[in-house]
Amino acid sequence: MKIWKGYPYPLGATWMGTGTNFALYAPNAASVELCLFDEPHIPNETARIKLEERTDEVWHVFLPEVRPGQLYGYRVYGPWEPARGLRFNPAKVLFDPYARAVMGNVSWAPEMFSYPIGHPEADLVRDDRDNAQFAPKSVVVDQTFHWDNDRLPRHPLEETVIYETHVRGFSQLWEELEPEMRGTYSGIGSPSAVKYFKALGVTAVELLPVHVHIDDQHLLDRGLSNYWGYNSIAFFAPEATYASWGTRGEQVAEFKQMVKNLHAGGIEVILDVVYNHTAEGNELGPVFSFRGIDNAAYYRLVRDNPRYYFDYTGTGNTLNAPHPRVLQMIMDSLRYWVTEMHVDGFRFDLAASLARELHEVSRLSAFFDVIHQDPIISQVKLIAEPWDVGEGGYQVGNFPVLWCEWNGRYRDTVRRYWKGDAGQVNDFAYRLTGSSDLYQNSSKNPTASINFVTAHDGFTLRDVVSYNEKHNEANGEGNADGESNNNSWNCGMEGETTDKQVLQLRARQQRNFLATLFLSQGIPMLCGGDEFGRTQLGNNNVYCQDNEVSWYSWNQNKEQRRLLEFTRQLIAFRKAHPIFHRPKFFKGKKIIGNLKDINWTRPDGKEMDLKDWNNAETRALGILLCGDEMEVKTFEGQVMADDTFYLCFNAHFEKVDFVLPGRPEVSWRMIFDTASEDGFAVDERIEKSGVTFSVPDRAMVLFQQVSGSDEEAKSTT
Numbered sequence: 018m019k020i021w022k023g024y025p026y027p028l029g030a031t032w033m034g035t036g037t038n039f040a041l042y043a044p045n046a047a048s049v050e051l052c053l054f055d056e057p058h059i060p061n062e063t064a065r066i067k068l069e070e071r072t073d074e075v076w077h078v079f080l081p082e083v084r085p086g087q088l089y090g091y092r093v094y095g096p097w098e099p100a101r102g103l104r105f106n107p108a109k110v111l112f113d114p115y116a117r118a119v120m121g122n123v124s125w126a127p128e129m130f131s132y133p134i135g136h137p138e139a140d141l142v143r144d145d146r147d148n149a150q151f152a153p154k155s156v157v158v159d160q161t162f163h164w165d166n167d168r169l170p171r172h173p174l175e176e177t178v179i180y181e182t183h184v185r186g187f188s189q190l191w192e193e194l195e196p197e198m199r200g201t202y203s204g205i206g207s208p209s210a211v212k213y214f215k216a217l218g219v220t221a222v223e224l225l226p227v228h229v230h231i232d233d234q235h236l237l238d239r240g241l242s243n244y245w246g247y248n249s250i251a252f253f254a255p256e257a258t259y260a261s262w263g264t265r266g267e268q269v270a271e272f273k274q275m276v277k278n279l280h281a282g283g284i285e286v287i288l289d290v291v292y293n294h295t296a297e298g299n300e301l302g303p304v305f306s307f308r309g310i311d312n313a314a315y316y317r318l319v320r321d322n323p324r325y326y327f328d329y330t331g332t333g334n335t336l337n338a339p340h341p342r343v344l345q346m347i348m349d350s351l352r353y354w355v356t357e358m359h360v361d362g363f364r365f366d367l368a369a370s371l372a373r374e375l376h377e378v379s380r381l382s383a384f385f386d387v388i389h390q391d392p393i394i395s396q397v398k399l400i401a402e403p404w405d406v407g408e409g410g411y412q413v414g415n416f417p418v419l420w421c422e423w424n425g426r427y428r429d430t431v432r433r434y435w436k437g438d439a440g441q442v443n444d445f446a447y448r449l450t451g452s453s454d455l456y457q458n459s460s461k462n463p464t465a466s467i468n469f470v471t472a473h474d475g476f477t478l479r480d481v482v483s484y485n486e487k488h489n490e491a492n493g494e495g496n497a498d499g500e501s502n503n504n505s506w507n508c509g510m511e512g513e514t515t516d517k518q519v520l521q522l523r524a525r526q527q528r529n530f531l532a533t534l535f536l537s538q539g540i541p542m543l544c545g546g547d548e549f550g551r552t553q554l555g556n557n558n559v560y561c562q563d564n565e566v567s568w569y570s571w572n573q574n575k576e577q578r579r580l581l582e583f584t585r586q587l588i589a590f591r592k593a594h595p596i597f598h599r600p601k602f603f604k605g606k607k608i609i610g611n612l613k614d615i616n617w618t619r620p621d622g623k624e625m626d627l628k629d630w631n632n633a634e635t636r637a638l639g640i641l642l643c644g645d646e647m648e649v650k651t652f653e654g655q656v657m658a659d660d661t662f663y664l665c666f667n668a669h670f671e672k673v674d675f676v677l678p679g680r681p682e683v684s685w686r687m688i689f690d691t692a693s694e695d696g697f698a699v700d701e702r703i704e705k706s707g708v709t710f711s712v713p714d715r716a717m718v719l720f721q722q723v724s725g726s727d728e729e730a731k732s733t734t
Contacts (some may be wrong), residue, residue: 018064023079025072028349029115029253030089030157036081037157039089041113042342043311044074045103047095051078052110052149054088057121060150062110065092074342085159086265088120089113090152093310097143099300102313102323106131108145109152111309112251114346116155116229119254120264124151125234129303140300140324152305153229155251158266160357162273169361170285172220174398174421174464174540175600178588179287180219181472182545183245184227184259189568200568201261202268206275211282217548217581218588221285221398223364225473227272229254231296231305236561239493244563245473247366248296248332250305252350255358269358276359285361287398288354292336292347293370293405299326299333315343329370329407338371338384347371348387351394362398364423369412370405385417395419400467414455416465421540424452424466431470432481435529435715437668440633445666446617449640451538453602462601466539470530471547475500476557478547482526488555491562499558521694524550524576525715528583528691532717535587536597536664545569548584549577583689583696590688596644596659616641620665620712622676636668637712641678661722662688667712677720679706685720692716 023038031038039051052062068076083089090112095105109131112119123129128148132140188194188204198204205222214222226246236242246256260268276286295315297308307315317327317335326334337343354360365371372382388394403412403422416422427448434441447454451463471478476487489496527550534541545551546569553559559567573581591597603615617625618639629635644659663685667673677685683706689697692713703723704710712718 018066019081020066021079021081022070023077025070025075025077027115028075028346029113029117030155032085032157032159033079036079037083037087038077038079039068040075040077040115041068041091041310042075042314042346043093043095044314044342045095045311046076046093046105049076049094050092050107051080052090052092053083054090054149054154057088057154058124058150060147062090062149083157085157087157088154088265089157090149090154091310099141099324100322102318104131104140104304104308104312106143106145106304106309108147109304109309110147110149110154111304111306112153113155114252114306114310114315115349116251116254117158117160118156118257118264118266118269119153119229119251120156120257121153122258123153123231123303123305125237126151129305131304131309148304156264156266158269160269162270164273164277164359167277167280167359169359169397170220170280170283171361172283172285173600174462175598176592177221177285177398177464177540178219178535178591179221179223179467179540179542180214180217180545181223181225181289181469181542183225183473183567184256185563186244186568187545190565191569191571193571197261200259202255202259202271202275203261206278208278211278211284214279214284215282217585218592219543220283221287221361222279223287223289223400223542225289226291226366227255227259227288228252228291229256233296239561241493241561242563243561244567245560247291247560249291250296252290252292252346253353273358280359285398286359287362287364287400288360289364289366290351291366292338292350293365293367294330294332294334294336297334299328300324302333314340329373329405329410330367331406335370335373338373339382344383344387347384348391348394352391355393355397360397362400364400364402366402367405368401368403368416369410370407372412372416373405373407389417389419414452414459418460421465421467423472423542424448424455424468424539426455427452427466427468427537427539428470428472431530431533434636434666434668435526435533437636437670437715439636441668442635442638443630446630446638449533449537450603450615451599457602463538463599464540467542468534468537468539469542469544470534471544472542473544474558474560476555477544477551477553478527478530479523479550479552480555480557481530482523483552484555486555487557489558491556491566492558492560499556520576522715524580524694525691527580528696529715529717531580531584531587532689532691532696532719535584535591536719538597538599538602541591543584549573549581579695586689586697594644594659594662596642596662614643616643616678618678620667620673620675622678637673637675638666639675639678640664640666663720663722665710665712665718665720667714667716669714671714672711673714674709674711675718677704677706677708677710679722681705681707682724683722684724686723688719688721690716690718692718 051066053064090110092107185200189200228249229251230246230248232242255272257264319325456465687702
């Protein structure tokens with residue numbers, strides 16, 4: 018085989034048309050061998066090439082005879098000194114951190130560990146048994162793809178509606194698709210799926226991790242798997258088990274086709290990415306890649322005892338993001354998914370861990386600096402899960418400009434309010450209006466807040482209102498996993514004497530949550546399946562349930578179809594009225610006469626005062642939104658305008674009478690009433706200002722002004 022010296026950049030295996038260049042960063046390695054394989058699980062490689070060239074701590078070689086589809090891995094030589102953080106072991110075949118594709122699943126065998134399991138000195142002793150037949154292999158990929166006229170939809174943040182879903186779970190049971198497409202990238206990008214997303218009204222799908230991940234041995238031993246995929250090990254490679262055909266790079270083309278199809282329908286693709294840790298775990302974990310290539314460079318090791326790992330993620334290790342080359346790998350990965358795979362943004366799992374420098378989370382970290390100056394990544398949607406499990410890890414409201422954040426306070430407050438907890442209205446008002454208390458002082462806008470009531474991690478919406486306690490028995494952990502606090506949703510249901518009444522109330526509460534979510538300022542994120550009441554049977558931690566528990570059932574009953582239609586109407590209504598997705602915060606200042614752009618009222622129509630806000634028993638309030646002068650200009654310079662709306666919220670366990678605001682000349686049309694089975698009004702009900710209107714228990718009603726002058730309509734006397 019011909020061997021040329023090759024190039025130190027780009028890193029990874031790069032098909033160059035006349036051969037393939039291989040480049041691996043391993044600063045502390047003594048030597049490196051490139052191993053070529055014909056099949057993924059064979060005991061010996063077909064060729065082993067010693068890399069003679071080393072430039073800037075990168076080992077490299079060019080092989081003119083290697084073509085796309087070639088399987089490969091590395092053997093890395095160096096000292097075995099775990100007490101110093103050095104864990105080199107050439108008996109282990111490692112896959113490339115920059116691999117564009119990975120073939121083969123892990124065959125869990127003792128050889129997949131660098132130390133003899135059960136040895137009294139554990140990881141301090143090196144295991145020299147070869148793992149070649151058990152390890153996954155990297156794949157050389159041809160990146161050629163006909164994108165035609167594909168363009169990023171680039172929906173403005175204030176117009177964005179996110180749909181969080183799982184590649185397999187979304188379509189695995191969808192009989193409308195051909196069997197081979199179900200549960201795959203092709204399923205998400207199918208004409209049926211694109212039509213569904215468009216009809217629902219979402220503008221972006223946020224996919225749970227699609228990077229290659231590892232199914233943990235302890236899960237496989239229980240007949241389970243790592244369904245969610247938050248166990249990444251290859252940050253450039255799409256998970257092959259989500260492909261409908263081919264695993265020697267074909268999965269890359271299928272992913273691209275999915276993105277292309279979604280873009281053609283105006284749907285953006287956001288990836289949930291896990292750069293905070295890898296699947297190799299702590300010092301007792303297996304060896305797949307980073308640990309064997311250069312453990313001390315890729316991981317954050319305890320400074321005075323580098324045998325052990327800092328663990329800010331709860332998984333056993335933390336990627337060493339402050340290291341220049343590791344940060345480069347993260348940035349190379351992000352740019353790859355944007356430039357080569359055409360994705361539109363990223364949601365960063367446990368993002369606070371990436372911003373830790375010596376220990377504390379820092380807004381001045383190198384991670385933020387590099388992101389903000391990058392001409393490619395700074396232009397896509399950036400969403401942080403703004404916490405980790407380390408000390409000081411809860412950072413909601415503290416990420417810098419350019420970043421949106423999963424707003425955990427929104428979720429918690431909205432749930433508490435509709436559950437009827439005391440003392441919630443003050444916080445509830447902030448959440449409805451974009452959480453200015455969290456974001457306004459840092460020069461952000463309402464779009465910094467990703468609003469959600471449910472997400473993949475936790476109960477589905479239907480289960481939130483149906484179960485007081487989790488039911489995770491199927492996970493095999495004695496129901497000890499997942500959030501431990503109960504919901505106590507049956508409180509206040511004591512008066513509901515029949516099963517029918519309980520079911521009606523649960524359906525109403527789902528409508529309350531959805532209506533609150535889509536009429537709040539900020540970016541709404543809908544957990545996939547909540548639009549039609551998907552259940553996980555009380556399991557609030559389905560990370561290991563790759564089965565009917567977590568897959569979407571498309572055989573919907575009448576109640577589910579009714580909820581789906583209500584959700585569609587809500588999203589369409591939000592889109593049609595810019596006052597519900599303002600790019601800037603309400604100012605609360607006078608805009609016409611003595612009126613404000615937003616007014617908070619008691620049920621009797623009087624303006625809320627300090628006593629009302631501080632009253633722990635206040636559970637009902639009204640919001641008057643004045644849309645005729647929003648003081649926000651469009652891109653073209655036009656002043657945005659809208660109608661005036663009045664929202665009534667009642668979280669009491671009994672009806673509350675509201676007085677409709679305005680002078681007698683003003684009239685209001687009811688848009689929806691969540692106490693109604695259909696939600697949206699079909700009878701065009703009109704009410705006059707000053708009329709007392711009963712809002713049912715645990716319900717939300719929306720009115721739109723239809724007559725009367727602006728100033729008359731906005732009078733709250």
